[in-house]
Every structure is written in structure tokens, then in C-alpha cells.
Amino acid sequence: MKQLTDLREILHYVPRFRDRVFVIAIDGSIVASDNFTNLMRDIAILRSLSIEVVLVHGAAWQVTQLAERLSVTPSSVDGIGITDSATLEVSQLAAMRVTQEILEGLAQMDLRGTASNAVVAHPAGILRGVDQQWTGKVERIDTGMLTLMLKHDIVPVLTPLGCDGEGRTYRLNSDTVAVEVAKALNAVKLIFLSSEPGVRRNGTLIRQMNTSEAELLLKSERSGLNVDIASKLEQAIRAAKLGVQRIHIIDGQSQEGLLAEVFSNEGVGTLIHTNEYQSIRQATKRDLLALYGLLKQGMETDELLHRSRAEIERQIQDFFVFETDHHIVACGALHPYPQEQKAELACLYVSERTENQGMGVKLMQYAENRARILGAKTLFCLSTQAINYFVSKGGFTLGTPDDLPPARRAVYDRSGRKSQVLLKSL
Structure with missing residues (x-):
């Protein structure tokens, strides 16, 4: 990968981020890693570019280590679940040590x-009949305090602890705190630095997802996410719904990982966004009339296989649409074949009046991301008139009917269209 310290590339992004806030959530294990000094250097670069930075750190790794030395069995280490008094005491000591390391x-x-006490908390209380004791919940963020610090070129460092109006301290989950801080400060980015490279499905790193795709992944029983990444993905979705437009999950142990994620289109981890392709969404039954009218244009020119309105309605959950000013101007469908780990990109069509605006490429990218989330290893499509388009714009290669799943091959043979099969490895 090219060196992202190249100022020409970095400066391309500076106008977008100057004087905006980045909230960076650092796991305790990253503070203890060999890459910590590099991260501090990256943060110094961000500050030199007039990007405001707020740091929120975790302490689960340190709580585990300290509890073992003190012969204490923690009731929880990450601020999720019950926090008894012994665990709270260990958590306070561990958090103080992590804060001091970051300040150094x-x-x-x-x-x-x-260090800042800008996080105001209250008891989590009794959940499902169980007293959470010293586990807390964020009540509010003192934005006035944090804004004043940023104004005077001070980097606020927030711990996974919060205090109430009576001076009582509660254990919090650091990722949850980071989301609340990002929301309160209207942050342009929330960046989670973990010990994982990002969100992976079946061993493959997912580069980007919108919130609906991320929710789909979380609901999938076969997602295979580890507990920490699942928690971060859940918080990323919450942050997006609260108005944070870009949330990143990256490997905090990777050299230049932070800069590579922020200052390049490709990135190195996983990006969760409010809607990268702002007009693309899953179709609903309310779209049926407009969707059928659009597809009918393609069927009349023999670009698309004929489908009845009833057939489209039966498969409406597979369709997605591109809207401009609340009008559907392009569409596509993704039909999964989970047993073969394949998915079909179908019904890709852009209305004549909005051609040559890049909508087809964005729809293909949307379908690819969705196919990966569903566990597909291969994306395929069939075409009679747009073969070169799929090859040149979509990166597909030529295949044969033998590459089709058996059920799809049967439909292919019955149609008699002799469409070209195109393949793309995911």
C-alpha cells in the first residue's frame, strides 16, 4: 500500500475536515500495544491539520490484568453487565493508569x-429483574467543557467512567461513551480502534456498509462476529442513527492505520455510513407501481427478461431503488443462492433520462456490498446487450452457463435467451 504520509493525498481531504471534530475511541489493549506511539504521532498530524480530536479510551484489558494481580474476580470488564463494588474499584485504578499513559x-x-469529567451518568438500575449495581448509563455530555478545551488546543481524554450530581462514580462502556460524545459534538467521524482489522464475514473484510446493511449483518445467525466487533458494530449503527455520518472500525495495531483510513478512498478497515449512496434504498411494496413502470421500459427493448408485476411483487424484498428527488430513476435486484455462496445481480436498469450519471456503477457497488454481507463469494449476472458495460465498469469476467447455480441454470435454459453469463469474485 502506498505511503499515506504523502502530503498531496492528505491535503486533498483537509478542506473537508478542517475545524471539524473526530472522536477516536481507543481500546485499552491498543494503549498497551507497540503501535501506541505511532497512534499518538498520527493524532499529532490530525491536530496539525486543524482537525479537532477527542479521545475516549477503554480499559477492559487493563482491568483484566489488574484484577488478576489483585486476586479480584471482576463481575464485568467492559462496562456491560453488573459492576460490583470490587470491580468498580479496579476499573477506577485501571482507567486512571490508561488516562495517564495517553496524556504522556x-x-x-x-x-x-x-482528563475530563464531562460525562454525566446515572445508575443503569434494575434490568430484567437484576440490579446492575455500579454500572451506569450516560445521562449527558458537558459539551461546553469539551468545546472550551478544543478551542484552546487541548485534547480531551475521557474515561469509561461517569459521575452523577452527588459525586458517585459509575462504570460505563467506552464505545457507548464515544457514541454519545460524537453525537453531542456533532462529530464528522467516529473512529473505533480495536485489535481487529474491522468487520469480517466468513473471513473476508467488509470495507463498507450503510446502516441497513450493518443491521442485516447483525441479524444474520451465520455472521460469525466476535463479541467485541459485534458490540462496536451495534454502537456504529446507533451513532449513524444519531447523526454521525461516518463511523470507522479499524485495527489500532496497524502502522499508519488511522491515517490510511481517514485519508484514502480505500481505507484499511470497515466504514459504516449513514448512506454512502444517498439515494439507494431497499424497495418496498409501495414502490411496486413505479418499479414495474421502470422495468417495463427495459423489457420493451429486450434489455431485461420479461417479469410480471405479480412476480416482481413476490420478490420485492430482493429489489433496491435509486431515488432522485423522491422519484425512482434506477433499480436493481439481488437474488441470493446461499447453498452455493453465490448471488445474482438482476434487473439493473437506469431510466433513459438519467443515464451516464454513474448510477449503474453505484447500484453495482451497493449489490456487491449486500452480497458480501449475505455470505456470497461470487456475484453473477446475465446480459444480452450490456456485456461490455459489466466488464468495463463492474469488473465482471465472462463465464458460462455451467457457472450458474442449478436452480438458476434451469431457468436460464427455459428462457432461450442465451444471455452471456458474467462473474465477479467477492
């Missing part, structure tokens, strides 16, 4: 930082 790291980079 900032000082080494000639940055000013300070």
Missing part, C-alpha cells in the same frame, strides 16, 4: 491533553 503519549508529541 500526547506530551511526547508536544500536544496538550487533559
Whole structure:
């Protein structure tokens, strides 16, 4: 991968981020890693580019280590679940140590930082009949305090702890705190630094998802996500719904990982966004009339296989549409074949009046992301008139009917259209 310290590439993004807030959530294990100094250097680069930075750290790794040394069995280490008094005490000690390490790291980079009690919390209370004891819930963020710090070039450092109006301290989940801070400060980015490279499905890293795709992945019983990534993905979805447009999950142990994610189109981890392709969404039954009218144009020119309105309605959950000013101007469908780990991109069509605006490419990218989330290893499509388009714009290669799933091959043979089979490895 090219070196992202190249100023020409970095400066391409600077106008978009100047004077905007990045909230960076750092797992405790990353603070303890060999890459911590590089992360502090990356944060110094962000600050030199007039990007405001707020750090929220976890301490689960340190709580585990400290509890073992003190012969304490923690009731929870990540602020999720019950926090008994012994665990709270260990968590306070561990959080103080992590905070001090971060402040020392900032000082080494000639940055000013300070710990803050800007997180106001209250008891989580009794959940499903179980008293959560010293586990808390974020009540509000003191944005005035944080804004004042940022105004004076101070990097706020927030712990996974919060205090109530009586001075009582509660254990919090650091990822949850980061989401609340990002919302309160209207952050342009929320970045989770974990020990994982991002969100993976069947061993394959998912580069980007919108919120609906992320929710689909979480609901999938076969997603195979580990507990930490599942929690971060859940918080990313919540952040997006609260108005944070870009949430990143990246490997905090990767050199230049932070800069590579922020200052490149490709990135190195997983991006969850409010809607990268702002006009693309899953179709609903309310779209049936407009969707059928659009597809009918393609069927009349023999670009698309004939489908009845009733057939489209039966498969409406597979369709997605591209809207402009609340009008459907393009569409596509993704038919999964889970047993073969394949998916078909079908019914890709752009209305004549909106051709040559890149909508077809965006629809293909949307379908690819959705296919990966559904566990497909191969995306295929059939075409009679747009073969070159799929090859040149979509990266497909020529295949044969033998590459089709058996059920789809049977339909192919019956149609008699002799469409070209096109394949793309995911």
C-alpha cells in the first residue's frame, strides 16, 4: 500500500475536515500495544491539520490484568453487565493508569491533553429483574467543557467512567461513551480502534456498509462476529442513527492505520455510513407501481427478461431503488443462492433520462456490498446487450452457463435467451 504520509493525498481531504471534530475511541489493549506511539504521532498530524480530536479510551484489558494481580474476580470488564463494588474499584485504578499513559503519549508529541469529567451518568438500575449495581448509563455530555478545551488546543481524554450530581462514580462502556460524545459534538467521524482489522464475514473484510446493511449483518445467525466487533458494530449503527455520518472500525495495531483510513478512498478497515449512496434504498411494496413502470421500459427493448408485476411483487424484498428527488430513476435486484455462496445481480436498469450519471456503477457497488454481507463469494449476472458495460465498469469476467447455480441454470435454459453469463469474485 502506498505511503499515506504523502502530503498531496492528505491535503486533498483537509478542506473537508478542517475545524471539524473526530472522536477516536481507543481500546485499552491498543494503549498497551507497540503501535501506541505511532497512534499518538498520527493524532499529532490530525491536530496539525486543524482537525479537532477527542479521545475516549477503554480499559477492559487493563482491568483484566489488574484484577488478576489483585486476586479480584471482576463481575464485568467492559462496562456491560453488573459492576460490583470490587470491580468498580479496579476499573477506577485501571482507567486512571490508561488516562495517564495517553496524556504522556500526547506530551511526547508536544500536544496538550487533559482528563475530563464531562460525562454525566446515572445508575443503569434494575434490568430484567437484576440490579446492575455500579454500572451506569450516560445521562449527558458537558459539551461546553469539551468545546472550551478544543478551542484552546487541548485534547480531551475521557474515561469509561461517569459521575452523577452527588459525586458517585459509575462504570460505563467506552464505545457507548464515544457514541454519545460524537453525537453531542456533532462529530464528522467516529473512529473505533480495536485489535481487529474491522468487520469480517466468513473471513473476508467488509470495507463498507450503510446502516441497513450493518443491521442485516447483525441479524444474520451465520455472521460469525466476535463479541467485541459485534458490540462496536451495534454502537456504529446507533451513532449513524444519531447523526454521525461516518463511523470507522479499524485495527489500532496497524502502522499508519488511522491515517490510511481517514485519508484514502480505500481505507484499511470497515466504514459504516449513514448512506454512502444517498439515494439507494431497499424497495418496498409501495414502490411496486413505479418499479414495474421502470422495468417495463427495459423489457420493451429486450434489455431485461420479461417479469410480471405479480412476480416482481413476490420478490420485492430482493429489489433496491435509486431515488432522485423522491422519484425512482434506477433499480436493481439481488437474488441470493446461499447453498452455493453465490448471488445474482438482476434487473439493473437506469431510466433513459438519467443515464451516464454513474448510477449503474453505484447500484453495482451497493449489490456487491449486500452480497458480501449475505455470505456470497461470487456475484453473477446475465446480459444480452450490456456485456461490455459489466466488464468495463463492474469488473465482471465472462463465464458460462455451467457457472450458474442449478436452480438458476434451469431457468436460464427455459428462457432461450442465451444471455452471456458474467462473474465477479467477492
